[in-house]
Amino acid sequence: MPYEPPTHRVERSLRATTGAKVVAGVDEVGRGAWAGPVTVCAAVTGLRRPPEGLTDSKLLTPRRREHLAHELGGWVTAHSLGHSSPEEIDAWGMTAALRMAAVRALEGLPLRPDAVILDGKHDYLGRPWRVRTVIKGDQTCVAVAAASVLAKVRRDAMMAELGESHADFAFADNAGYPSPVHRAALEEFGPTPYHRLSWAYMDGLRRWQHLKKIRTDPVEQIGLF
């Protein structure tokens, strides 16, 4: 697949068709994780050429991502981060939590955007925001790509910090996502205050903890998690 760098096309189109003067690109990270917040970044960019190599954060190695995030800090016109906590995700569900995090990010900008470019096909933001959804927007729109890198680097750093007090879970490596080390720690110690308790994996955990009480044969426990 040939590498196509992201462009200002959607931003320009939004300015032309809606008269928007300030356009923000929005992207989220931490959606499928078992622990930690869901984080959203809103980024407003000018029309200058973006830093070399800018694209979807998922396509970048950690080193390049961090280097790029540093450059982006000076390149974007403005950017702002918003979070929703695990408690909020449990209470409201992912879509509402995502919306809250996005609103926090957008309202943290020094000026209110006239239009928003959302990554994906679903508009989880809705009124009163003027939203344009773009599938694979983090690979095609500079503002969304910038937001994806800034959000990812920030959340990874936050998870590394949380990990210091819960070393067995290795949050610095897995960012709260299910990994063998993470699973093993969960089985042994149970969830931390940073875990999303409403999620499906908890069924397995409760079942496992229940069985642990009534039977100790380790062979019987295999495959329950």
Added chain:
DNA sequence: AACAATCCAAGAACGAAGTT
């Protein structure tokens, strides 16, 4: 008409294999 299953989109880690 109501419910269930599937598809697609988003988020990501990780290990193996291939490439520089």
Added chain:
DNA sequence: AACTTCGTTCTTGGATTGTT
């Protein structure tokens, strides 16, 4: 030795298609 790519694994949830 250090990167890159690929395939597999996990999650939620909206939209669509299929079945009763």
